[in-house]
Amino acid sequence: MALFSRRKKSDAQPASDAEVAPEQADLPEQAEDAAAEVSAEPAPDANIPAVNISVQAFRGVGADAGPEVALPTEDAAPAKPADTDRPRTPAPPMPGEQAKPSLPLAAATPPEQKHTVDGLNDNVLLREALAELEEGASNEQLIGVMRQSLQGHLYLRVHGDAREQLNSGKPLAVGVVRDGERSFMLAYSSGKALRDSVDGSEDAASTSAIAQPVTAVYQQVVSGDFAGIILDNSSAPHRAVFPTELLQKALEQGDAEMAIKTQVVAPRDEQTPVRVAEALAKTRSWVAVNDGSNGQPVGIAEVHGPDGTRFLQVFSHPLEVVALGRNDRPMPFQPEQLAKVLSDHPEIAGVIVDIAGPSLAVGRDSLSAVLVLAIDIED
Template sequence: MALFSRRKKTADPSTVEEDAAVPSAPAEDAAATGAPEETVPNVGISVQAFRGVGADAGPEVAAPVDEQSSSGLEDDAPEEPVVAPRREPTINVIETEKPRLPLASALPPEDTHTIEGLKDNVLLREALAEIAEGASNEELLGVMRQSMQGHLYLRVYGDAGQQINDGEALSVAVIREDEKSFLLAFTSGAALRAAVDAEEDPAATSAMAQPVGLIYQQVIDGGFTGIIIDNASAPHRVVFPTELLQQALDQGDPAMVLKSLVSAPREPDTAARVGEALAKKKVWVAVSDGTNGAPVGIAEAHTADGKRFLQVFSHPLEVVALGRDDRPMPFEPEQLAKVLSSHSELAGVIVDSAGPSLAVERDSLGPVLVLAVDLGD
């Protein structure tokens, strides 16, 4: 493997700059650096997992994002959620129209490790694989929704473990262009290898794994312009501006508990753990106002054996992914408890029906139903 070779000294020792141009959109064919013509020596990548990057990991900048560098996502981002109705909502079946982007399989993918010790973010990697030249805003939002779970990886120059032990700020890799700065993150060991293979002067580097929510928050708190995911894997990469990351975290659970549970390989207690999370975490429901003749109310789903399930979502982007005219509406645990207790015909809930999804039946929703008892329903 190889590393960035053209590094500048800056006032912030915790960042390492790359001299490459920043891609203005994920579909552009502009790599961070050109691949060297001669064979690059192999340099091993050490793997470290830490809870935090460190307070000094980001540059002291706060550059605005213009329309070209923002990938055009803001215009199609979900609108502010509608206010929950005061009366008990009507629950109706809303048929799914043809989606605007490929939906994922109901079952989560199997874990893969393209570098020993690094668990790939397979869902995000597969979403990026759908990105091509001229990707639509809907496709980019589909990538964003699949990023709301799991881990991403940061490149750290030198030995990350030693830097932590010595109390030093981690030398994480960023790209800077004029006043803009972008943190680099990776979905997999293969994407990380592609980035270091593109370097001309190899040096030691470490890979640091962190939950996506922490990395997105670091981009926001560190004053970055945005984040580039899999920068050396064009066209299968994406640029997310900080404003979009802030909106995504504000609208969802920063810990991404539900999405992470549904997206992980199934365990015997997965449904029970989702039931516990639903008793604590706000979810979203899909609301139709009757446009195009659709039933007015909250969407439910019917299984082949006739069971009825309320559709709930871990993030409003999960509603957008279905490609319907529904609007995402926030639903607190107490509201969910009231609906389930008032509609005994509902067999349970389906979480994130755009996939990966999970049907959770009533016998796993005890913690939620207890809330209805506490409310006197």
């Protein structure tokens, strides 16, 4: 299971591209349970970076649904943000759109799967979000990184042979950084970020790596004795620190599989809208509710196309709403609530999921799995 070629310690040198075993990719399914317990092994990475999202910035996100809100009328425009320096709601994604806006937004279509080290597929969305961080990153930028991390996988650096540890039932000896009595788990968005953390270290020859789903890694941090997680620690300033309290809140407000987000960011085919609709029919989503501060009626945000076509904005996680930088409040929406709104407003052409990007417009003809819930309610 070694990521780097094995040598005697006396011969250890920084790992090169050629030393990366091409067969090392994703975590075997049978290994996931064995990796649940984490052993904290010291790692030679740098000290805790001063890039730490404020937990206060996350408080209040995902409040209870509260009273029902009115859907904006056909002539009503979505609420404008009070701070004009923050990004506004993008127009509906156009076919073939590939523009790469600044954080916290992203292109409408998901990026192609790529690798910076042979055999290790990068978490491209997370890697690109981290790449745009600079020294003194704002909470808004870090929220943009956090939302893009809620999909795909992370690489864990393991002291010793990860495969042997898994086969023997031992907890993984994952890399950590210690700050006094606090410890932070280390995780990486790409093969390059992982390799950079090992290059030049004394234990390079005895280091291996394993990929795990992001939610599984975050759950390990929450359930373990960790103060938080550091993503791409050796890639300063393109790294981020998320405290355990933030990870716990993010997990609580999303489903275990992050099913909606996973479908939206996956490679697409003609059945993608149907699969997204099926995910919307099975798990809670979120809507953006304006606060009425601009003199408009309180309502759920929607998008109007150039031809006046109306799409309801829905989100896979409350962070997707926060990342837009508007004054909207995320509100949880059960599948039955979404079905009722669409049923009561036939003029709405469909939904746009995660408009901050990657995003997807799902028309009524693909929303059968959701719309049938409204029929069940009426019966």
